[in-house]
Amino acid sequence: MKNQEHILIIGAGLCGSLLALRMAQRGYKVTLMEKRPDLREEIVDSGRSINLAFSDRGMKGLRLAGLEDKVLPLCIPMNGRMIHSADGQLFMSAYSGRNHEYINSISREDLNIMLLNECDKMPDITMHFNQKCTGVELETAKATFEDYKTQKETHYQADILMGADGVGSALRKSMLDHRKFLFSYGQDFLTHGYKELSFPASADGGFLVEKNALHIWPRGKDMMIALPNLDGSFTVTLFLSWDEGKDSFESLNSDAAILDYFEREFPDALALMPNLIQEFKENPTSPLGTIKCSPWHAYGKVLLLGDAAHGIVPFYGQGMNSAFEDIDVLDKALNKHEGDWKAVFKAYQDERKEDTDAIADLAVDNFHEMKAHTARPIFQEKRKLEIAFENEFPQEYFSKYSLVTFREDLRYSEAMRRGRVQDKAILNLIYDGKFSESMTLQEKLNLVKQETRKMLHDD
Ligand code: FAD
Structure with missing residues (x-):
């Protein structure tokens, strides 16, 4: 044996x-x-x-x-991305239109x-x-x-x-x-590194922002995210350039510079970070x-x-x-x-x-999609449409995110091939104004499928 x-x-x-x-x-x-x-x-x-x-x-x-x-009790479901825009607006972008599909913070x-x-x-x-x-x-x-x-x-x-x-x-x-x-x-290193920070739990052990979401502050060049912990706190991760541009880990080298950056970019988060300066200085900056x-x-x-x-x-x-x-x-x-x-x-x-x-x-x-595109109207329109497709036609439509994250029966390479082409097709259709108000959701889906098939064939 x-x-x-x-x-x-x-x-x-x-x-x-x-x-x-x-x-x-x-x-x-x-x-x-x-x-x-x-x-x-x-x-x-x-x-x-x-x-x-x-x-x-x-x-x-x-x-x-x-x-x-054994693992389920350790999980906090996150149903979507809670996007914190620069002007303080919140936008919840579900991970899937199928209610049973979500990711977990662990x-x-x-x-x-x-x-x-x-x-x-x-x-x-x-x-x-x-x-x-x-x-x-x-x-x-x-x-x-x-x-x-x-x-x-x-x-x-x-x-x-x-x-x-x-x-x-x-x-x-x-x-x-x-x-x-x-x-x-x-x-291959990214030009960005990361640093972990935190939001503490509220005085009664609750969550200071929505518990069941992965929070994102997309700021074009930089990005911050926060994932919930079982004790009510959030682990916050700042992704920032090492040393390029106006704001970088290198340039945020004093209390004043750190505060100024957070006041400009993440004022709503700053209000939840009583230990920001200490954590920023003490926690390591790591490469990606x-x-x-x-x-x-x-x-x-x-x-x-x-x-x-x-x-x-x-x-x-x-x-x-x-x-x-x-x-x-x-x-x-x-x-x-x-x-x-x-x-x-x-x-x-x-x-x-x-x-x-x-x-x-x-x-x-x-990385590029999260820090830059999630805040753009065309991306948000695409996500809304995809969620509607997944909701209405759960067996027929899977966004790239769903193919990668929820279709464990599908290889990553196949999820990438199909997902990339589908993304391109749907963005082109939105950009070219091909979805009219009078079209039904089924007609819009048919158009996406047709365009995707054509592009997959040419691929
Ligand atoms: P590791 O978790 O690194 O474990 C390696 C182990 O080997 C460690 O215990 C280490 O101490 C030990 N070890 C190392 N060298 C030696 C040695 N010479 N001798 C003996 N022991 C040794 N993945 C996700 O799926 N979801 C996420 O949301 C996610 N977020 C992430 C966020 C950040 C900022 C980072 C950096 C990574 C993230 N990851 C995420 C990736 C995830 O952390 C790794 O893919 C995962 O930890 C890989 O597991 P591993 O056991 O292969 O390696």
């Missing part, structure tokens, strides 16, 4: 802990290594976002491990703790914390770790090694340095980038998953979701090829790479 094999997983973050669980459920012996302390015992500053948008593809991965019921820490607790219940999973992987011997699946507290070096070897060690992956670095096979690697690499595997011994294989910018809210979907795709490859790891890894990458490249590109597109 092959499934008595031993799998060493690097990284007990979101992807690594779910992966460990699923591999143990399949009968493997798993060792899970994490560089940080156990976040159930010590406060761990991960340096990453505090809460995340969790949606259907992520749920698919959790469902595979039987965790749907705490990274709560989710990770739930996954680690589930791992604890599996006798075949052993976890080690404070163990930083410093290098991997690819041919033998042997890795070196340094104890974070004692600096003591240890080695672990397994039949198979899987790297779920995030954007700075030690396994990926070992593959890059190996130089015995062609390893392609690319990293896309990482693409190939191959994700070597020698039938090692495999990259999650951010380690495909780091994406957060503007589609799909990084964690795609990492969880990876596990579903790997599981299916195992169903077909279990017993032959080379075949499993190849089938997995063949199926998945095109899709993670697609979501990486869609996420960059959405």
